[in-house]
Amino acid sequence: MGEEFQASKPIYMQIVDKINQQIIRGDLLPGNKLPSVREMAIQTGVNPNTIQRTYSELERMEIVETRRGQGTFVTENDNLIKELKVRLQMEIIEGFFNNMKELGFSDEEMLSGLEFYIKGKREKGYD
Amino acid sequence: MIEFQNVTKKYGREYGLNDVTYSLEKGKIYGLLGPNGSGKSTTLKLIAGLVHPTSGQVLVNGKLANRKIANEVAYLTELDMFYQPFKIKDMIDFYATQFQDFRIDRANELLQFMKLDKEKNIKQLSKGNRGRLKLVLALAREASVLLLDEPFSGLDPMVRDSIVKGLLSYIDFDNQIVIIATHEIDEIEPLLDEVLAIQDGKIIGRHNVEELREMEGLSIIEWMKRTFKE
Numbered sequence: 380m381g382e383e384f385q386a387s388k389p390i391y392m393q394i395v396d397k398i399n400q401q402i403i404r405g406d407l408l409p410g411n412k413l414p415s416v417r418e419m420a421i422q423t424g425v426n427p428n429t430i431q432r433t434y435s436e437l438e439r440m441e442i443v444e445t446r447r448g449q450g451t452f453v454t455e456n457d458n459l460i461k462e463l464k465v466r467l468q469m470e471i472i473e474g475f476f477n478n479m480k481e482l483g484f485s486d487e488e489m490l491s492g493l494e495f496y497i498k499g500k501r502e503k504g505y506d
Numbered sequence: 507m508i509e510f511q512n513v514t515k516k517y518g519r520e521y522g523l524n525d526v527t528y529s530l531e532k533g534k535i536y537g538l539l540g541p542n543g544s545g546k547s548t549t550l551k552l553i554a555g556l557v558h559p560t561s562g563q564v565l566v567n568g569k570l571a572n573r574k575i576a577n578e579v580a581y582l583t584e585l586d587m588f589y590q591p592f593k594i595k596d597m598i599d600f601y602a603t604q605f606q607d608f609r610i611d612r613a614n615e616l617l618q619f620m621k622l623d624k625e626k627n628i629k630q631l632s633k634g635n636r637g638r639l640k641l642v643l644a645l646a647r648e649a650s651v652l653l654l655d656e657p658f659s660g661l662d663p664m665v666r667d668s669i670v671k672g673l674l675s676y677i678d679f680d681n682q683i684v685i686i687a688t689h690e691i692d693e694i695e696p697l698l699d700e701v702l703a704i705q706d707g708k709i710i711g712r713h714n715v716e717e718l719r720e721m722e723g724l725s726i727i728e729w730m731k732r733t734f735k736e
Contacts, residue, residue: 417675427679
């Protein structure tokens with residue numbers, strides 16, 4: 380049934396995250412049209428009022444723009460998409476950093492640990 | 507809009523509902539949640555005008571809910587209500603004669619959506635397809651209020667999914683109020699705007715689903731476990 384959502388975060392924000400990921404990965408390209416609110420609701424099994432909120436939030440972030448009578452489109456402003464990419468990257472790094480700090484790792488250990496991990500991955504070939 | 511004003515409903519000495527006051531507005535999907543015997547079905551029947559309050563009143567779009575309110579309220583019962591010798595198409599024709607707001611073209615579209623064959627005998631339908639047909643009949647009406655009593659109970663995930671998608675595709679979000687009574691909240695939580703928890707004939711909690719997550723970091727299931735702790 381649709382998809383699973385985490386309990387601790389509003390559903391509209393979880394869909395914002397998902398759309399942002401699609402934009403960063405290039406699954407959604409600048410200028411691409413998003414599904415209508417109703418279509419998106421049906422695809423995800425989510426209340427249209429919630430989807431409306433998702434779209435409003437994305438608009439507030441200036442990641443998408445709604446053109447009257449035409450629909451909602453991914454921004455064609457590359458800088459905004461780059462900013463989004465950096466912001467999401469920083470969020471992930473911050474989470475990693477805080478977790479490692481909490482376990483008592485030093486900055487050097489963190490860096491060498493990450494390097495070691497990436498090296499191992501490379502040797503095996505990614506997936 | 508639906509208004510309950512100090513509504514009490516007694517069955518003999520037992521309370522179905524006990525002095526309940528609240529209102530519901532159009533454009534929203536409400537979940538009415540509670541254990542068996544909590545007053546969910548009584549609430550829906552009061553709105554549908556099928557039972558009458560012992561005291562207080564129920565208003566639907568400003569009108570007292572009585573037998574005539576059936577013109578404005580579509581009610582999907584939890585019971586099996588089909589006349590066995592009918593074919594699906596007979597059922598559709600029958601509904602069209604009973605409700606002025608029943609749209610046959612819409613019903614046909616819904617049948618296709620639900621992959622139901624008009625020529626099939628009701629008797630031969632699986633439980634899942636009977637569940638689908640019930641929803642077709644409810645959604646083919648242009649009623650301002652849509653009441654669904656346990657629309658998912660006993661149905662497999664595929665059928666549940668088609669029912670959720672059917673609802674999302676065909677509800678008129680500008681004008682309808684939808685109330686889903688269920689004790690199986692899990693999969694439909696993302697569908698709801700608000701939840702009302704009902705127990706022993708009283709509304710013991712009411713929340714906007716997204717606010718609950720934002721303010722308290724709780725899904726409805728977790729909230730219900732707290733609310734129905736007793």
